[in-house]
Amino acid sequence: MTIIIRVPCSSANIGPGFDVIGLALSMYLEVQLTVTKQASSSHSLNCRITYEGLNPESVPLVAEDNLITRTAVYVLRCHGIRAFPAETHVHVKNPIPLGRGLGSSAAAIVAGVNLANEVGNLQLSKARMLDFCLMEERHPDNVAAALYGGFVGTYLNELSAEDLNRMEIPLSEVLPEPAGGKDTGLQPPQPPKDIGHYTKYKWSSEIKCICIIPQFEVSTAKAREVLPESYSRKDIVFNMQRLAVLTTALGQSPPDPGMIYTAMQDKIHQPYRRGLIPGLTEILQSVTPQSHPGLLGICLSGAGPTILALATSNFESIADHLLAEFKKEGITCDWRLLELAEEGTTVQRPTAGATVQVEEALTYASSGVSIDAGNDLVKGIKALTAATRRPGADGKIGGFGGLLDLNAAGYEGGPILVGAIDGIGTKVKIAFEMGKHDTVGIDLVAMNVNDLVVQGAEPLMFLDYYACSKLNVESAVKFVEGVANGCIQSGAALVGGETAEMPGIYQQGEYDAGGCAIGVIKHGATILPDTAAMAPGDVLLGLASSGVHSNGFSLVRKIIEKKGLSFHDTAPWDTNVTIGGSLLTPTRIYVKPLLAATRKGLIKGMAHITGGGLLENIPRMLPDTLAAELDAKTWPALDVFKWLKDAGRLEDLEFCRTFNTGLGMVLVVSEEKVRTTTEILQEHGEKVYRIGTLTKKVEEECIVHNMDVWR
């Protein structure tokens, strides 16, 4: 499958509008993209480049050096993708002469950003693409015209010194000494949002563009070096007066040659560039609407050396005259008659909506976390833990919590102790980003006490472990505030903890936290799950989660990053909150409602839906002979999950194996106890859904029907 990206060339300034106005013109750079899946590639950054067109000697075919591909790699790296997929073939067809003032570098940069968008399936908006273009080509006139097409006026929000000096931005062709161009090995920061703005002016359809293209190059960087740092008020006013008239005059029909010719005069760049283009002033002055009927105006195209003459007729005779003028200076030129390219950059995919096929849907594993590896570890250490068995504890692992019978251990009359240990995972990264530390402690407690309660245990005490590079007392206190809050919600006492300062292990300003809950089950009470009591036909009840809870955050962060969003942006799934604010919603603590129900002997088993989602956690409470059959239509799909699934293009099974999908707990209850159980849980504020039943196991342990409701 080949995707074709077409970017028009552009002519900037049109006389007085230096760095402000641009025209997209009907000569197109074409980039053909094909990805053939291979294990590896011998080409730089996995990308093979071929080129046909003008100035082949000046166009590097190494992806690290070529402006199109190095722009694409910059954009990909901003999204956590280090290189092209192996193997990418980029074929470039380029009729735009390089270094002539027709926006060849702008076209290459715009093509590169679009290339990354296709290869990485980044789904960037055009406005966001403009931001990426402007990190590289810092004058907006050419890139805005090339991207959006038409006759555009632009302005730029100034970049901060920090953003100006980013090392990871590819070397620009147009800045004298750009800071960037270095691969620091780090992920480049996302560009600031909305750097560039544009408006489209009307363009009179009678006007055509005669481009006289001398056979020598003037690099834009050099043509900017000759410009002064400051201008007289007289010259600025001269240009502004003309620009104000020109932008409207070029949209009027019929165009007014007298007005346009005068309005295309300039005092702030052309006079200074004449040293680079022999005979420039004389050539510009050699034609007028009077001497050459049909001519509207004449100027330097961009930084030159191309001359742009706007005309409504007599194109050939105007061109012949200008070619002869250049000839007097000993300069040979080509000429082209171009029209306005109204459309801007286009991307042609073989079928509408198709994406580069090699682009795979995100998976939890692709975000760096492997559920399978975790399962393999449990298998691998089973024998080791079994060797630690002692009276009161069988040394088996794999349950939600670990059990020790104090009575059997020699403490006569003592209850069964249940212990759980867990962390918050990378949800803490969002706390760092948002500077909000008072809720992740709730998550920490929740992850532990919810694991205890599913065994029927009442959590009694909690200990936390907080490790950082340098202790920030304020955020650490906030963190413990969250832990204490979680303990109060679950009725556990916070009896101790540990704070560790470990410079060199953690990144500055960051921390990690773990915690351990201990609870008890009275002798005589049922230790859950009561697998022996479960039978086909038993009902599965689901309790609503408060959101993503505390699992799957590596994937969440990857999706947010891939979409080019910041945690401070408005949440696409809820415009009342920021993304970070919404994602920091603490994990729901189910201890009190579930203890109320278990004490009445209503529940046969419970699964805390954490990493591994419904598919991996529900089977943990079932006997070998039974399977869970769920209908996804029976509980609401939370908007946050729908968005994550769509934005990450997560496949149904992957989604269901990573996230809680809207259910934080799943219970097994016999049919006759469904009503009472539901009522008790609802009295405690839970949202309860009847989500499925237990069936005889044939092959799969957990089957979810109608997963298409999440799409």
Ligand SMILES: Nc1ncnc2c1ncn2[C@@H]1O[C@H](COP(=O)(O)OP(=O)(O)O)[C@@H](O)[C@H]1O
């Ligand atoms: N199609 C292309 N492929 C690769 N690099 C390109 C392409 N077009 C332009 N460039 C790069 O841009 C440079 C010209 O940029 P610049 O001096 O701004 O001139 P222009 O006025 O043509 O934009 C070339 O020397 C080359 O490095």
Ligand SMILES: N[C@@H](CCOP(=O)(O)O)C(=O)O
């Ligand atoms: N406003 C810029 C335009 C440069 O255009 P190019 O086509 O020469 O790259 C300038 O005048 O420097």
